[in-house]
Amino acid sequence: MTELISDELPITRQHPFDPPAEVTEIRDKARMSRLRFADGHLGWLATGHHQVREVLASPKFTNDPARHHQSDARFQGEVPPERRKVEPGMFLSQDPPDHTRLRRMLQGQFTVRRMNQLAEWIGTIVDDQLAHLRSLGGRADLVKEFAMPVPSLVICAILGVDYDERHRFQEDTAKMLSLDSTFDEAMAAIQRVQAFMRELIARKKENPGDDMISDLIATGEPTDEEASNMAMLLLLAGHETTANMLGLGTFTLLQHPDQLKVLKDEPEVIDNAVEELMRYLSIIHFGPVRTATEDVEIDGHLIKAGDTVLMHVPAANRDPEKFPGNPDELDLRRPASGHVAFGHGIHQCLGQQLARIEMRIGFSRLFQEFPDLRLDVDPEEVPLRTDMGIYGVHSLPVAWSA
Amino acid sequence: MKISVDQSRCCGSGMCVLTDPDLFDQNEEDGTVVLLVEHPGPGHEATAKEAASLCPAGAITVS
Ligand code: HEM
Ligand code: SF4
Numbered sequence: 001m002t003e004l005i006s007d008e009l010p011i012t013r014q015h016p017f018d019p020p021a022e023v024t025e026i027r028d029k030a031r032m033s034r035l036r037f038a039d040g041h042l043g044w045l046a047t048g049h050h051q052v053r054e055v056l057a058s059p060k061f062t063n064d065p066a067r068h069h070q071s072d073a074r075f076q077g078e079v080p081p082e083r084r085k086v087e088p089g090m091f092l093s094q095d096p097p098d099h100t101r102l103r104r105m106l107q108g109q110f111t112v113r114r115m116n117q118l119a120e121w122i123g124t125i126v127d128d129q130l131a132h133l134r135s136l137g138g139r140a141d142l143v144k145e146f147a148m149p150v151p152s153l154v155i156c157a158i159l160g161v162d163y164d165e166r167h168r169f170q171e172d173t174a175k176m177l178s179l180d181s182t183f184d185e186a187m188a189a190i191q192r193v194q195a196f197m198r199e200l201i202a203r204k205k206e207n208p209g210d211d212m213i214s215d216l217i218a219t220g221e222p223t224d225e226e227a228s229n230m231a232m233l234l235l236l237a238g239h240e241t242t243a244n245m246l247g248l249g250t251f252t253l254l255q256h257p258d259q260l261k262v263l264k265d266e267p268e269v270i271d272n273a274v275e276e277l278m279r280y281l282s283i284i285h286f287g288p289v290r291t292a293t294e295d296v297e298i299d300g301h302l303i304k305a306g307d308t309v310l311m312h313v314p315a316a317n318r319d320p321e322k323f324p325g326n327p328d329e330l331d332l333r334r335p336a337s338g339h340v341a342f343g344h345g346i347h348q349c350l351g352q353q354l355a356r357i358e359m360r361i362g363f364s365r366l367f368q369e370f371p372d373l374r375l376d377v378d379p380e381e382v383p384l385r386t387d388m389g390i391y392g393v394h395s396l397p398v399a400w401s402a
Numbered sequence: 403m404k405i406s407v408d409q410s411r412c413c414g415s416g417m418c419v420l421t422d423p424d425l426f427d428q429n430e431e432d433g434t435v436v437l438l439v440e441h442p443g444p445g446h447e448a449t450a451k452e453a454a455s456l457c458p459a460g461a462i463t464v465s
Contacts, residue, residue, distance in 0.1 A: 057460060100413075107414030107433025112423070115416075337421075338456060346413045348458035353416045 004033040006045060009072060009286060009310065016384050017252055017281060018328060019314035023047060027315045032301045035310055041069035043308040044301070047315040049322035049340065051299050055309050056345035058298070061290035062095050063347060068291045069308040079183045087194075089222065089229030092237070092347060099346065102230060105221050106350060109212055115353040118158075119361065125153050126361050130369045138402035139376050141395045146366070147246035148239075151358055155238035158354075159231060160211025161200065168196045173236050177389045193235075197228035234351070241283055242355045244385065244392025246362050249277045251382060251396055252330065253363070254375050262332050264367060273332040274359045279323070279339035280330050282314040285391045288343060313340050370400045403447050404465050405454075409434045411461040418457060422449035435461060 010022035018024075024047075026033055031048025046052050055061060065084040086093040091102040108114075133145050152170070156163040175181050175189035201217065201224055208214035213231050216222060222230060253260045263273055291308045303309065317339045318327045325334070342349035349355070367373065375382070376397040383394040405425065414433030418426035425446055427436040442450045454462040 057458070103413060104432045104434075108429065108431050109433075110416070111414065111428040111430070111433045112416040112419040113428065337452070344458045346459055348413065348415045348417075350414075353420070356420075 004030040005036065005042070006033065007036045009035060009045070011286070011386075013384075013386065016379075016382070017248075017255075017330075019282075019312065019318060023286075023312055023315045024318060027312070027319065031319075032299050035071075037069040037071055037308060039069055041308060043069055043071075043310065044303060046298075046309055046311045047319075048299070049316040049319035049338075052311045052313065052316040052340055053344045054298050055290055055311060056288070056340070056343060056347070058296060058345075059096075060292055060294050060296040061309070062293050063093055063288070063290055064095060065093050067293075067306075068289050071289060071308070071310050083183070087225070087229045089226030090233055091230065092233055096346070102222065102226065103346075103350065105216060105219065106212075106230070106234075109215070110350050110353060112353050115357055118154075118354070119357050122154060122357055123361050123365070125157075126150055126365050129153075130365060134369070134402075139397065139399040142250055142398045143243070143247045143393060143395045147250065147362075147396070148243045150246065150362055151239045151242035151355075154354070154358060155235060158212050158238075159234060160204065160209045160213045161231075161235065165196075169193050169235060173240060174388075176236065177240060178387060179389060180387050190232075193232055194228060197232045197235075198224070200231065201228045237349075238351055238354070240390050242351075242358050244390050245277065245281065245283050245355070245359055247396050248281055248283065248392045249359070249363060250366065250373075250398075251375075251379075251393055252277065252281060253367070254373065254398075255379060256330050259330050259332050260367065263363070264371065267364060267368075269332050270360050270364050271356075272334075272336060273363065274356055275336040275339065276330065276332050276334055277359070277363075278341040279317045279336040281391075282317050282339075282341045283391055284313055284341075285386075285389060286310065286312050286314065287389075288313070288347075313343075316340050373398055373400050375399075403442055403450060405437060405440055405442060405450050406463050406465075407435045407437045408461045408463075411459045412457075413459045413461075415458050418453040418462060421453040421456060422446060425450055426453060 010020040012020055014021050027047035031051045033045050035043050035045035037043050046055055066081045091099045129146050129150050172189035172193045176186050204214045216227055289310050292303045292305050294305045296303050320327050342352040376399040385392045412434040419428055425439045427438055429436055450464050454464050
C-alpha cells in the first residue's frame with residue numbers, strides 16, 4: 001500500500017462552516033495518512049472518525065507536549081521540546097496516574113446531575129444577558145454582548161472568580177489561544193494568568209467561599225501549584241470554547257433558515273440540535289495531538305513509539321462512514337451523538353455536560369426572545385477566527401426589530 | 403443482556419447517564435459510574451449498547 005504524505009497540514013477553509021476541502025479529500029483517500037511535522041518528523045494525520053477514536057482511546061499514547069513533535073512552525077515558530085514542559089495540575093497534558101488523580105478531584109463537581117441542578121441558574125444568566133442585548137436597541141455584536149459573557153459569567157461564578165476581574169485573564173487567555181502569538185507571547189500570557197490564579201488561591205485559603213476552587217483547596221488534596229493550574233485550565237477551557245460555539249452556532253443557524261425553522265417549530269429538538277451543531281462545527285480548528293509511547297497498531301497501520309499523530313476532529317465529525325447520508329449538511333434531526341467534538345478517551349471534555357446545558361438554554365432562549373434575529377452584515381464580512389486555536393467568529397453583527 | 407461497569411477505568415464523562423439515566427448514575431464523590439440496573443429490560447437494550455459504545459473510557463461492557 002502506498003502511503004499518502006502531506007508536507008503540511010492544510011488549514012485554509014473554503015467555507016466558514018466546513019473543514020478545509022483538502023483535509024476531507026485526504027480523509028476520503030486515507031483515514032490514516034502521513035504528515036510531515038515542523039522538525040521533519042514523519043508522523044501521522046488521523047482524519048477518519050473511527051481512527052481518531054481509536055487513537056484517543058488507546059493507553060499507548062501520551063499527551064505530554066514535551067514528547068510531541070511540533071505539528072506546525074507556522075504557529076508560534078519552532079519551539080524546542082524542553083520549553084514545552086507541563087505545569088503540575090494541567091491535567092489535560094498529563095498522563096495517568098497523575099491525570100487520573102487530578103481529574104478525579106473534579107469529576108464529582110461536573111456530573112450530569114450536578115450540571116442539571118445549575119440549569120435554572122444558568123437560565124437567569126442567559127435571560128439577564130438577553131435583556132441587556134435588547135436594551136441596546138435593534139442591533140449589536142452578538143459575540144461581545146451575549147456569546148462571550150454567558151459562559152464567562154457561568155465559569156467565573158462556578159470557580160469563584162470575580163467576573164469584574166475578567167480583564168486580568170480575558171485578553172491573556174485569547175493570547176494563549178491565538179495562532180499568531182509567538183511562543184514567548186503565549187508563555188508570558190500564561191504566566192500572568194498563573195500569577196492571578198496563585199493570588200486567587202491565596203485569597204480563597206484565607207477566605208473560602210461557596211465555590212469550586214474553595215472546595216478543591218478544602219479537600220487538601222492538590223498542592224497550591226496544582227490547584228492554581230487546575231483552576232486556570234478550567235477557566236480557559238470553560239469560556240472560550242462554549243462562547244465560540246454560541247457565536248458560530250448562531251451564525252450557522254442564521255445561514256440555514258430551514259433548520260432554524262425546525263428549531264423554532266419543534267423546540268423539543270434542542271438537545272439533538274446541540275449535538276448536531278457540535279458535530280457540524282467541531283469548534284476546535286484541528287487536533288488534538290498524541291504521541292505513541294510504544295509501537296501500536298491503529299486501523300492496520302503500525303504507529304512506532306515516538307510517532308506523533310495529529311487528529312483532525314472537524315474532518316472526523318464529517319466522516320460519511322460514521323454519519324451516513326450527507327454529513328456536510330446541517331440536519332438538526334440527524335442522530336449526531338458519537339461525534340468527537342468533546343474528544344474521546346480519558347481526556348474527553350470534563351465540562352461537556354455544563355457546555356451542553358449552556359448551549360441548550362443559550363440557543364433556545366435567544367431565538368425565542370429574538371425570533372426575527374438576523375445578520376446585520378453580508379455573511380462574507382463576518383470575521384472568522386481562522387487565526388485562533390479555537391475556531392468561531394470574532395464578532396457577529398446582528399439586528400432585530402426593537 | 404447483562405451490563406458491567408469498571409469504575410477504575412471510568413473518567414466521569416457522564417455520557418452513560420446522559421444516554422440512559424434509568425440504567426446509570428454517577429457517584430457524588432468522584433463522578434464515576436454507578437450501575438443501577440444490571441439486566442436491562444428490552445426497552446433499554448438499545449440504550450445500554452449505545453452507552454457502551456459512547457463511553458470514552460471503555461468502562462462499560464454489555465454481554
Ligand atoms: C462547547 C464547548 C466545549 C468544547 C467543544 C470542548 C472541547 C474539549 C475537547 C476536544 C477536549 C479534549 C482535548 C484533548 O483530548 O486533547 C476537552 C477537554 C477539557 N475540557 Fe472542554 N470543551 C468545551 C467546554 C468546556 C467547559 C465548559 C469546561 C469547563 C468547565 C471544559 C473543561 C475541559 C477540561 C478541564 C478538559 C481536560 C480534560 C482532561 O484532560 O481530562 N470544557 N474539551
Ligand atoms: S460514559 Fe464511561 S467514562 Fe463516562 S461516566 Fe459513564 S462509565 Fe464513566
